[in-house]
Amino acid sequence: MSEFKVSCKALRATEEICHKFHNDPGELISILHETQNTLGYIPEAVQRVIARELGIPEQKVYGVVTFYSFFSMVPKGKYPVSVCLGTACYVRGSDKVLEEFKRVLGIEVGETTPDGKFSLDCLRCVGACGLAPVATIGEKVYGRLNPSDIKKIVSEFGD
Amino acid sequence: MKITSADVLEDIRRKAVQALAVREESNQSVQETACGLEKGTPHIQILCCGGTGCKASDSAKIVENFRASLSAHGVADKVDVVVPGCFGFCEKGPIVKIIPDNTFYTSVRPEDVEEIVTQHIIGGNKVERLLYKDPGTGATISDSKHMNFYRKQMRIALRNCGFIDPENILEYIARDGYKALAESLQRDSLEVLADIKASGLRGRGGAGFPTGVKWEIARKFDAPDKYVVCNADEGDPGAFMDRSIMEGDPNSVVEAMMICGYCINAHHGLIYIRAEYPLAVHRLQVAIAQAEELGLLGKNILGTGFDFDIEIRYGAGAFVCGEETALIHSMEGKRGEPTLKPPFPAEAGYFGKPTNVNNVETLANVPVILTRGPQWFASIGTEKSKGTKVFALAGKINNVGLIEVPMGTTLREIIYDIGGGVKNGKKFKAVQTGGPSGGCLTEKHLDIPIDYESLTAAGSMMGSGGMIVMDEDDCMVSVAKFFLEFTVDESCGKCTPCRIGNRRMLEILTRITDGRGTLEDLDKLENLAKVIKDTALCGLGQTSPNPVLSTLANFREEYVEHVRDHVCRAHKCKALLTYSIDPVLCKGCSACARGCPAEAIVGEVRKPFVINPEKCIRCGMCMSRCKFGAINVI
Numbered sequence: 001m002s003e004f005k006v007s008c009k010a011l012r013a014t015e016e017i018c019h020k021f022h023n024d025p026g027e028l029i030s031i032l033h034e035t036q037n038t039l040g041y042i043p044e045a046v047q048r049v050i051a052r053e054l055g056i057p058e059q060k061v062y063g064v065v066t067f068y069s070f071f072s073m074v075p076k077g078k079y080p081v082s083v084c085l086g087t088a089c090y091v092r093g094s095d096k097v098l099e100e101f102k103r104v105l106g107i108e109v110g111e112t113t114p115d116g117k118f119s120l121d122c123l124r125c126v127g128a129c130g131l132a133p134v135a136t137i138g139e140k141v142y143g144r145l146n147p148s149d150i151k152k153i154v155s156e157f158g159d
Numbered sequence: 160m161k162i163t164s165a166d167v168l169e170d171i172r173r174k175a176v177q178a179l180a181v182r183e184e185s186n187q188s189v190q191e192t193a194c195g196l197e198k199g200t201p202h203i204q205i206l207c208c209g210g211t212g213c214k215a216s217d218s219a220k221i222v223e224n225f226r227a228s229l230s231a232h233g234v235a236d237k238v239d240v241v242v243p244g245c246f247g248f249c250e251k252g253p254i255v256k257i258i259p260d261n262t263f264y265t266s267v268r269p270e271d272v273e274e275i276v277t278q279h280i281i282g283g284n285k286v287e288r289l290l291y292k293d294p295g296t297g298a299t300i301s302d303s304k305h306m307n308f309y310r311k312q313m314r315i316a317l318r319n320c321g322f323i324d325p326e327n328i329l330e331y332i333a334r335d336g337y338k339a340l341a342e343s344l345q346r347d348s349l350e351v352l353a354d355i356k357a358s359g360l361r362g363r364g365g366a367g368f369p370t371g372v373k374w375e376i377a378r379k380f381d382a383p384d385k386y387v388v389c390n391a392d393e394g395d396p397g398a399f400m401d402r403s404i405m406e407g408d409p410n411s412v413v414e415a416m417m418i419c420g421y422c423i424n425a426h427h428g429l430i431y432i433r434a435e436y437p438l439a440v441h442r443l444q445v446a447i448a449q450a451e452e453l454g455l456l457g458k459n460i461l462g463t464g465f466d467f468d469i470e471i472r473y474g475a476g477a478f479v480c481g482e483e484t485a486l487i488h489s490m491e492g493k494r495g496e497p498t499l500k501p502p503f504p505a506e507a508g509y510f511g512k513p514t515n516v517n518n519v520e521t522l523a524n525v526p527v528i529l530t531r532g533p534q535w536f537a538s539i540g541t542e543k544s545k546g547t548k549v550f551a552l553a554g555k556i557n558n559v560g561l562i563e564v565p566m567g568t569t570l571r572e573i574i575y576d577i578g579g580g581v582k583n584g585k586k587f588k589a590v591q592t593g594g595p596s597g598g599c600l601t602e603k604h605l606d607i608p609i610d611y612e613s614l615t616a617a618g619s620m621m622g623s624g625g626m627i628v629m630d631e632d633d634c635m636v637s638v639a640k641f642f643l644e645f646t647v648d649e650s651c652g653k654c655t656p657c658r659i660g661n662r663r664m665l666e667i668l669t670r671i672t673d674g675r676g677t678l679e680d681l682d683k684l685e686n687l688a689k690v691i692k693d694t695a696l697c698g699l700g701q702t703s704p705n706p707v708l709s710t711l712a713n714f715r716e717e718y719v720e721h722v723r724d725h726v727c728r729a730h731k732c733k734a735l736l737t738y739s740i741d742p743v744l745c746k747g748c749s750a751c752a753r754g755c756p757a758e759a760i761v762g763e764v765r766k767p768f769v770i771n772p773e774k775c776i777r778c779g780m781c782m783s784r785c786k787f788g789a790i791n792v793i
Contacts, residue, residue: 026510028492033434033473067494067651068475070434086396087591087627088553090641124478124645126435127399128212129553130249130560141215 006045013038014046018053025054028064032071041072077112077119079157081105083135086125093147094133098122100147101135104154117157161454164462165341168332175333182206182322185259191301194260195283196234203238203280204258208321210245210406211399211438213253217269221253224272229280238280244407244442246321247561248308251291254321256303263303264289294557294579308558311577313539315547316363316400316523317563320407325442328449331410337455339529340414343421344463352378352422355525358533359545364390364481364518365596365622366698367544367611370525377423377505377515385425386514387416388504389522390486391432391439394478395594396645398625400549401519403561405432405439408523409446413456415522417467418529423515428469431486434476443471478595478649482697483508483516485651496651497697518623520549540566544610554591554627555582567608570600574628585630589713593622595642595649596702598709599635618709620702634731635714636721640668642706646699657700660691664707672732676722685711726793733777736792740781742767744789751781751790 017034021027031050036042042065051058065071083089083098102108105118112119128134131143142153162168176183182204194200207213207222222240229235246254251265255275262285264275271289278284290299291306303309314320323330331337343351356371377385389412393401405412416428432440447469450456458466472490479485480495487508489495508514524546528536537545544566550573553559557579564573570590574580581587589599598619607613611621629638643665652658667684670676688704688711695701711718720726727735740751740760745767752760752768759775762768770781782790 024492026492029473029475029489030492033475063494064492068477070474070476087594087625087641088397088559090396091554091627091629091633091638123435123476124394125396125399126211126215127393127402128215128249129397129399129551130212130252131215132553132559134215141211143215 006039006043010039010046011049014049015053018050023053023055025056028054028056028061029068032061032065032068036071041075043073075112075116078117079137080119080121081135081137082121082123084124084126084128084133085122086129086132088125088129089133092132094145096147097133097135097145097150100150101154104150118154160452162461163454165345168337168341168461171329172332172335172338175329179323179330179333182258185261186322188261190260192260193262193279193283193285194257195279196237196281198283200259200283201237205238205240205280206243206256206258206321207240208244208246208252208254209242209325209438210249210252210403211436212245212249214438216253218253220269221255221267221272224269225276228273228276232276232281234281241324242326243322244320244325245403245561246303247312247317247403247563248303248306248558249561250557250559255289256321260285261302261304263291263301263306265291307579308560308562308577311564311568311572312562313547313565314563315527315536315539316404316520316549317407317561318527319411320403320561323408325407325409326445328410328446328453328455331408335530336410336526337414339526340417340421340455341461343418343529344461344465348422348424351418351529354529354533355422356533358528358536359540359543360521360524360528360536361544361611362518363520363524363548363623365593365620367621370517370521373505373517374419374422374515376503377425377513380506380513381424382513384427384512385423386509386512387419387423387425387428388483388486388490388509388514388516389416389428389430390481390483390516390518391430391436392474392481392486393433393436393519393623394481394649395596395623395625397553397627398551398594398623400551400561400624402436402439404519404523404549405436406442409439409442410450411523411526412443412519413446413450413469415517415525416469417456417460417465418525419515419517419522420467421465423513425513425515426466426468428467429472429490429509430469431472431474431480431490433474440471440473447471477651478645479651479697479699482699485697486516487514494651496653497699499696520624541608541610543612548609548621548624550624550626552578552626552628555585555630555633556580556628557582566610569606569608571605573609573626574605578628581628581630583630585632587628588631588633589629589635589638591619591627591629591638591706592625593620593702593705594625595645596620596698596705597622597625598705599629599638599713600709601713618712619705632729632731634672634727634729635710635717636668636672636727637729637731639707639710640665640672643668643703646703650699650703654694654696654700656691656695657697657703660687660695661700661703663687664691664704668707671718671721672727673734674721674725674732678719678722680722681711681715681718730792736777737772738770738775738777738779738781739791739793740768740770741789741791744787746787746789748786750784750786754780754784756780 747765
């Protein structure tokens with residue numbers, strides 16, 4: 001497992017989040033959600049802080065972080081791309097959309113581009129099945145995608 | 160302002176009804192002529208869909224443009240812009256509805272707003288080009304009542320979706336909201352429970368357990384702390400009914416949880432919701448806050464001495480958490496792994512306390528059952544499955560959307576009458592119900608009346624109500640593999656049959672789609688599937704072989720073709736495809752060769768090109784680039 005350097009500020013922010021939830025182990029998932037919202041990811045060092053604050057073993061925190069697909073131990077890109085692989089999108093060709101994203105971004109699922117700009121993930125249904133196939137970049141949902149649209153969409157983020 | 164008694168609630172309801180009266184009336188009638196401020200219509204309401212689907216198509220921008228345009232024309236005081244939840248007709252979204260003439264505009268773009276305002280809202284003439292055109296007859300239909308999509312529907316759980324503003328509790332109260340709660344609190348809780356039992360309501364999350372019986376069991380376990388849990392972890396890909404209910408009518412869920420609490424003597428409610436549904440979370444938060452502010456939630460509700468509070472807990476992306484024991488573990492801050500039942504959550508659930516778990520759609524039915532009576536509800540549906548069911552219609556179908564039909568409606572009515580048939584005039588092949596736990600049904604199942612029992616007998620299941628239509632271009636082996644990839648991904652790993660068995664099945668399916676399968680593999684697959692079904696720990700594992708078993712039963716010939724003839728008739732399985740160029744049709748334009756990423760196509764310009772099968776990676780790029788239809792694939 002790769003180790004990411006985490007700033008003291010981030011560790012202190014994590015402590016504060018734990019305090020906000022009264023260091024209650026029952027609130028672990030809420031704490032992880034908020035930590036990820038604040039830091040963007042939950043590296044090992046941060047997990048250690050959470051374990052210490054809540055008074056539970058580190059492997060418990062690690063176990064929960066790795067169990068849920070929502071939590072990430074690596075930093076996501078500035079523009080996280082998620083391609084929907086729900087059934088409705090699948091039958092309308094989302095596999096081809098995903099392949100094209102991989103090709104255009106030059107990364108595999110779960111990876112981040114070297115410049116830290118894009119990361120690529122899959123998700124299972126955002127509930128916009130009427131627009132299938134869909135992908136999300138950040139908060140924005142792109143619907144009725146065609147593999148030939150991908151290059152243009154990615155270039156919109158060329159700042 | 161606090162609502163301190165049922166009488167105060169009734170006063171508020173009467174006032175709120177007036178505010179909603181125009182919308183209510185126009186919903187009942189159809190007006191051919193458009194309303195318009197210049198024609199003397201005193202007040203107009205514009206309803207812009209605020210569901211996730213329409214929001215993804217810029218409906219927020221549409222709302223913004225309406226507000227700006229109305230102000231610019233100086234008519235903002237005469238026109239209200241309301242943002243209700245999902246109308247259901249997602250295929251034609253974003254939807255904009257004009258009240259009082261009940262005009263239903265489809266596929267509205269932000270730039271269409273100005274035209275709607277000047278021509279319709281002010282001028283009193285409908286914007287023809289945005290009206291719905293019936294694909295069968297070509298006729299223009301300006302109101303939803305006459306569209307085939309809505310005609311066969313019966314909206315009970317979705318009664319308020321697309322009608323009320325979900326962020327205004329008064330609009331919910333105007334439609335008899337919290338009336339069922341007020342009446343229930345004045346009755347003996349056993350009587351209320353008896354009504355739910357008599358209605359025949361069954362769990363809408365998939366398994367179909369009778370809701371009244373579940374409550375009765377939960378009531379028996381006495382403890383100072385008991386919990387009512389709303390399962391809003393809608394994990395089935397392709398199902399979005401729970402999301403739409405929470406986004407469009409969150410108060411119905413809140414009210415039903417309280418009624419359940421009253422019936423089983425619980426005073427705490429928890430809603431476990433997917434983190435992927437930010438809008439639904441927001442609407443629930445608003446509903447809870449407004450109910451608390453009015454005193455409908457909290458201590459001494461309506462002066463009856465009954466206390467109830469509701470908290471929201473978030474999921475974090477694990478399909479297995481839809482299983483109630485896994486869900487409870489997740490709420491406790493643990494890995495969402497299921498445990499063996501018994502003990503059932505009713506006895507030992509959230510932190511060991513008696514807990515009753517119900518699904519969103521189930522709860523949404525509760526208030527209306529009590530206000531209209533259990534006999535009314537029991538008169539709808541089939542012998543064993545009462546009421547209606549919401550389905551999310553998606554895939555290769557003309558009218559993608561959210562529909563609600565009485566139990567006992569046939570698949571044919573849903574797919575052809577409401578759904579408008581298969582997209583692009585292709586041939587219907589299968590419909591997948593029940594998500595990754597369900598199965599694929601075929602042409603021969605189209606006329607069975609849908610209910611819990613009939614779907615199970617046909618080798619599928621009700622599930623939460625996802626319904627994905629597939630056409631002749633879908634390979635059923637690939638579909639089975641797709642679902643298995645999902646279950647392998649989502650298996651929590653606790654029990655061996657699910658963790659290892661599903662992986663083995665996926666390996667066999669991958670062999671078959673790669674053209675390396677044997678006929679013995681098919682028997683192995685079937686045996687393994689049956690073993691997993693019988694031995695897995697929880698619902699996820701026990702149902703995960705269903706897509707494989709149902710495709711093997713209904714489409715065995717396709718499996719055989721894959722292994723024996725190395726042919727995928729839908730042309731989906733890459734390894735089994737052979738691309739070639741028809742020398743007669745090929746004009747030698749070289750478009751294919753220039754597009755080929757593997758440089759597998761060679762030839763001279765203006766002469767037929769040739770594909771080198773050794774180099775071909777079967778990506779299909781040549782086929783999409785050829786303008787002359789010269790590329791063949793078998």
